Amino acid sequence: MKIPKNGLPKEEIFKILQSYKGEDLDWKSGKVLGFIYDPGKKVHDVTHEAYTMYLTENALDPLSFPSLLRLENEVVRMTANLLDCNSEVVGNFTSGGTESLILAVKTARDYSRAVKPHIKEPEMVLAITAHSSLFKACHYLGIKPVVTRVHDDTFMADVDAMRTAITDNTILLVASAPGYAHGVVDPVPEIAALALEKDLLCHVDACVGGIHLSYMRKLGYDVPDFNLNVPGVTSLSVDLHKYGYAPKGASIVLHKNKELRKYQIWGCSRWTGYPVINPAITSAKSGGPMAAAWAVLNYMGDEGYMEIVREVMAATQLMIEGVSQIDGLRVLGKPDMCMFALASTTDKINVYRLAEEMKKTGWYLQPQFARENSPSNLHISLNRSTVPQARAFLKDFEETVAEIKNREVDQQTRDLQEELKKLSFTFDDESFFKLAEMAGVTGTEPPERMDKVNMLLEALPYDISEYMLVEYLNNMMTAGNK
Structure with missing residues (x-):
C-alpha cells in the first residue's frame, strides 16, 4: 500500500x-463485556468536544501551554481527593494503566538505586x-518478577x-484493587504492612477499580481499604x-509525596537541542485526553458517578x-465490584x-x-x-449453555491438548508454523473461531505460548507490506 x-x-x-x-465489535450495543467503558451519548x-478542543496542543512543554499544566494538576487533585489522599500526595497524568504501572515500577527501581x-x-x-x-514493566526495566500464589477459594494474594x-x-510489593481477572481486591493493609516491616515500597494497582470502588464506598458498600491512606x-x-x-x-499515577515522585521524572540537557523534562514516558502528546478527562470529571460530578455505580452494581x-x-x-471467588x-x-x-457461541448472539466475553x-x-x-442488557444476557447465556450441554464433548481437541503437553518445541519458525497449523491458524488474517486456539495456547508452557503470541502478531502485522 502506498x-x-x-x-x-x-x-x-x-x-x-x-x-x-x-x-469491529459493536461497542455501543451494551454487549461487549470487556475492553469498553461506554458512558452514553451525552457524556461522549x-x-x-473537549478532546478536539485540545487536539493540537502539545503537553510536552507546560511553559508553552500552561493551560495543560493546570488541567493536569486539577485532574490529579480531583482524583486524589476522591481517593481520600492527603495534601502531600502528588501525581501525574499518563496515557493509560500500562504507563502508570511502568512509572510506578521505575520509581521503585530508581529509588532503590x-x-x-x-x-x-x-x-x-x-x-x-x-x-x-506489571510483568511488562519488569521486562522493560530489568527487574525480576517473583510470582506468588493466591488463595484457592478467594483468589486474593497470599500474604504469607x-x-x-x-x-x-x-x-517492591504489589497489590491489586481489584485483580482484573476475578474482580477481587487483595488484602492491601496486610501487604502494605509487610512492606513497612521489610522497608520496601508498596504499589497498589487500582487502575480498573480506583474510581468505581471509591464511589461504591460513598454509596455505603463495604469496600476493602486500598488507597494511599493505608500505612505502607x-x-x-488509577485509570480514568x-x-x-x-x-x-x-490514567493517573499517584505517589505518597514529592520525595518519591522525583524518581519517576526524567530530564535531559546534555544533547544539542532544547532541554527536556518528562514526568511520564511520552514526550510530545496531544492535550486531548487530558482535557477530555477534566471535562468528564466535571460534567459527571459525584452524583453522576454514583448514579452509574448504583445501576451497574444492581445489574x-x-x-x-x-x-x-x-x-x-x-x-x-467473591467479586468486590462490577467484574467477575x-x-x-x-x-x-x-x-x-x-x-464463541455467545458471539453468535452478539455478546463478547x-x-x-x-x-x-x-x-x-x-x-x-x-x-x-450493559445495564439495560443484563436480563437479555442471562436469557441468551442460559440458552447457549443448554445448547452446548446437548452436544458431544470435543474429545479430539482435548486429546490434542494432552498430546501437546508431551511434545517438545524449540523457539524457531518451524515450531511456530507447526503449532499454528495445529491450532488452525494460517496466513495473516485472524481465525474465525478462537476456542481451539485458546485451548491449545493454554496447554502450552508459558514461554512457548508467549512465543507463539509474539510470532503470530509479528506475522499478522505485515499484511500491508504489498
Whole structure:
C-alpha cells in the first residue's frame, strides 16, 4: 500500500474508514463485556468536544501551554481527593494503566538505586493475579518478577507466600484493587504492612477499580481499604478511561509525596537541542485526553458517578445471581465490584466454546487461561451500557449453555491438548508454523473461531505460548507490506 499520488476527497476517506470498522465489535450495543467503558451519548459528546478542543496542543512543554499544566494538576487533585489522599500526595497524568504501572515500577527501581545501592539485581513480589502490565514493566526495566500464589477459594494474594518470596534483592510489593481477572481486591493493609516491616515500597494497582470502588464506598458498600491512606502504601495507579468514563488515553499515577515522585521524572540537557523534562514516558502528546478527562470529571460530578455505580452494581448482582444458578457453572471467588469470572464445573461445558457461541448472539466475553489454581474461565466486566442488557444476557447465556450441554464433548481437541503437553518445541519458525497449523491458524488474517486456539495456547508452557503470541502478531502485522 502506498500514499496516494493525489489526495482523496474527504467523503471517500470517511467512507473507507467506516467500511474498515465493519468487522469491529459493536461497542455501543451494551454487549461487549470487556475492553469498553461506554458512558452514553451525552457524556461522549462532552468528552469528544473537549478532546478536539485540545487536539493540537502539545503537553510536552507546560511553559508553552500552561493551560495543560493546570488541567493536569486539577485532574490529579480531583482524583486524589476522591481517593481520600492527603495534601502531600502528588501525581501525574499518563496515557493509560500500562504507563502508570511502568512509572510506578521505575520509581521503585530508581529509588532503590539511590537508597539501596547494594541491590544489583532488583526483584518485585506480586501475585499471579497481578496485571500483565506489571510483568511488562519488569521486562522493560530489568527487574525480576517473583510470582506468588493466591488463595484457592478467594483468589486474593497470599500474604504469607509473599513474605516467603521476599529476599535481600526485593524492592517492591504489589497489590491489586481489584485483580482484573476475578474482580477481587487483595488484602492491601496486610501487604502494605509487610512492606513497612521489610522497608520496601508498596504499589497498589487500582487502575480498573480506583474510581468505581471509591464511589461504591460513598454509596455505603463495604469496600476493602486500598488507597494511599493505608500505612505502607507508597504509590497507586488509577485509570480514568475505565470507570471514570474518559476517552482512551487517561490514567493517573499517584505517589505518597514529592520525595518519591522525583524518581519517576526524567530530564535531559546534555544533547544539542532544547532541554527536556518528562514526568511520564511520552514526550510530545496531544492535550486531548487530558482535557477530555477534566471535562468528564466535571460534567459527571459525584452524583453522576454514583448514579452509574448504583445501576451497574444492581445489574452486576443480577448477572452474578443468574449465572450462579446455571448448573455446571460457578463464579470464581467473591467479586468486590462490577467484574467477575465464571468457570465450568463439568466437561460438558467448555468455556472457550461457550464464548464463541455467545458471539453468535452478539455478546463478547473474555476468555482467560487456566493458570496455577485459577481454572479456564470467562471474564465479564459491566459498564453503564450493559445495564439495560443484563436480563437479555442471562436469557441468551442460559440458552447457549443448554445448547452446548446437548452436544458431544470435543474429545479430539482435548486429546490434542494432552498430546501437546508431551511434545517438545524449540523457539524457531518451524515450531511456530507447526503449532499454528495445529491450532488452525494460517496466513495473516485472524481465525474465525478462537476456542481451539485458546485451548491449545493454554496447554502450552508459558514461554512457548508467549512465543507463539509474539510470532503470530509479528506475522499478522505485515499484511500491508504489498
